[in-house]
Amino acid sequence: MEKRLRVNPVACAGHGACAELLPELITLDEWGYPIVADQPVPHGLRRDARRAVGSCPALALALTR
Amino acid sequence: MTDSLTLPAAAPAGGTPRPAGLPRLLPAAGTVPVDLRAHLGRHGPLHYTGGPGRLVAEVAAAGLTGRGGAAFPVARKLAAAAEARQAPLVAGNGAESEPASSKDRSLLWISPHLVLDGLQLTAEAAGSGSAVLYVQRNERLHGRLAQAIAERAAAGIDAVRVDLVPAPDRFLAGQESALTSRLTGKPALPAYRPVRGLPRLAPGRPALVQNVETLAHLALIARYGGSWFRLAGTEEEPGSMLATLHLADGRTNVTEVPLGIGLAGLLGLDPAAAGPGGDIVPSAGGPVQAVLVGGYHGAWLPAAEAARLPLANAALRPLGAAVGAGVVAALPADRCGLAETARVARYLALESAGQCGPCFNGLPRIAAAMDHLAGPRPDQRARADLERWAGLVTGRGACHHPDGSVRFIRSALRVFAAEAGLHERGRCTGTDPRPFLPLPAGRPLSDADWS
């Protein structure tokens, strides 16, 4: 089942923990906000993706369909 | 709230033969409000359809799409509302936050009973027990609407209660999720909505939001039927709509037009008389260099190109423009298109809700770069920076404010490319420094401005 990472831009405060934990899919723009790759999360990165979701202090990252 | 209410002239566009059946929403001429008696005299009593099924079918046959800018098929929204587990709250959106648009307040002032009829019918179709009319802040307008509601209550016409809710004077206050936020007592700020569908006021409590002009059309479709509605407009985009026209001589008109009508006729453009360069087109109000279609989230088009186009999404979308909420503005040849765009870009940046990092960081920077490009000998990097920032803000906000703003600004850079070249050499074709496009004074200072 395909899963994607989505950022809630209202909740996101630019902490940047997600980009540190999942640099393959998340980079930070010049203001510190995440740019999430617009592709499904490969199975090999699922665990790292879940860690990234859990690491967000603002609960702004989600792994959804 | 202000208590002055300036309404543009409501008149048919000059030179265009009026198609059969128009105007529908407004009286033949003038801005005299239509009271309940006159309304019932012209259109007859409000016929409740006895349940969701018949209205949805009629609206589907009519092919009515939303008149608030998004052009979403109304029948689908009504069907979704009828299927919702809990009856939605029905809201008429009369916020009209687009500064260049006046059609909604004109409609509410002149023909409130059409809107209120539509609100009742929608509430019936959705099975709702209450309705809300969300209207831009204006004491006179609110007074008029309260009076109309009271008139109907006295005559026993309305099945559900209608509450008037003032909308904050912010550009985003009319956005769908900002409206529902405001209805729950929170500030009118857009919300993050990852799942499409009816917006929710609370878990399990959906809201059905329709632009007030859409409601007015609904009221007429319920009386005269879907086929009647299709007598105007095109096959794919049926019906009529209210357009706010900004003519080159500075006049503003609100006029009801069939979708698909030629922009040339609307603005009085005469492309045949265009000069040798072909980029300035004369009009009844003066020479025109470009046309803005769709308001401040719309797009600029060169005048000669616009003169060949109809007011229809089928023709406009491939060119990056859209009908939107029916704002059409003709920019006089003696203005600087870049300066106008920079002014609006600054306004759009300051109207950011300040919730999403990419938006409140990117739009002000884009506006500043645009301001540089509107001046003499702009910095080399301004254009490249602007493009980079435009790419960074698109699609990364909770709402479409950054996307729409970028669309507007990018279209300006395309259409006024020659002007930009002149600015690089320290020249400008604009001889009239007066602002042309309307913008409100003041800017948001605190969160209270959104409440």
Next chain:
Amino acid sequence: MTGITHTTALWYASRATGVVALLLLTAVLLLGILVNRQGRLPGLPSFAVTGLHRNVSLLAVAFLAIHVITAIVDPYVTIGLAAAVLPFSSSYKPFWLGLGAISLDLMAALILTSLARARMSRRAWRGIHWLAYAAWPLAVGHSLGSSSDTRSGLVLSLLVGCVLAVAFAVAWRLSRAREIPRASRAAAVLSRMPARKADL
């Protein structure tokens, strides 16, 4: 001054783990403020600050558990299990232990909601997390009153250090809390952009 000398190992264990728990809880609070202000620890990535905040809080819970259990089990003073969670219900120093019980209850709420973070609304989680600013001073009060340890020597110095550190951190948090209101954020960015040189 004669403190009561309890020679049982359990009583010593309770006092010692109490001190360590307080130090760890202070660290958790400081780390929490650091996360909120997006601060960094030298040499560590930012996700490590969040990670430390969580892991140290679990370590603190472990020491707290030993602190509470040894106090209950120790035969010298009667502190029942109920006293640990029901404030002011113990027969031994009911007020000071009661403060500890309230603090423990609040911490339980903090820990449980944080474990179930993904399943609750962000606002609810944040609201409960604010209780940390109540749980910590209650723990300090409990420490001061429950044992004479905290009123002299090394332990007092440590306690004073903790209080000063938290005071500074909270002052820092509050000073940055006067941040730009949402409505003015775009205006603030715009005002920092260089204006164009001239008009045409």
